[in-house]
Amino acid sequence: MHIAILGATGRVGRRVLALALADGHEVTALVRDPNNIERQPDNLTLIQGDACQAADLLATVSRADTVISCLSTGGAEVLSTATPLLVGAMGQAGVRRVVTVGTAGILQSREHPALLRYETPDTRRSSTRAAEEHRRAWEALAASGLRWTVVCPTYLPEGEPQNLFRAERDYLPDGGTSITTGDTAAFTYRAALDDAWAGCRVGLAY
Incomplete structure (x- = not known):
């Protein structure tokens, strides 16, 4: 399988990249600085560019069978800019x-089913900017006609996979408070290899 990866130098993305390469998949990764990828085996192609540029995205996904995006909000409107461009590039490339x-903030609230978790009156977020960015990205995917999945971890400390996490469609598993970057990457990578979770947000937590 040929996998295209965005955000391959981030906390989750670098782990997804390592898993895909270890399994022998052909990988194309879009990066701002190729020097941030220490290991560059023969099955890795690096595209130096910007996820907010349509041409760079098309070059990255042009030969892919599946795309994994671990882009963060980047302190700006990266997701809401990049996601529609990614949808367009994928359409061109077939x-x-x-x-x-994504983030657990864009999952449905159990206590207020008509609201997303970040919209509820009892949210403890000091700012909803990141959640709103993730929401716009999710909405663009949901309207795209693609076979999409948004993986939504809760509090995300650095850590190795424990392989004991829970996953739930559109909701955060009840009582879940954290999930490591290692388990988030492992789930994200596995989800990209089949369609079992297509068409939904997936809440992840221990």
């Missing part, structure tokens, strides 16, 4: 499957 990493 690629249908995409898995992205």
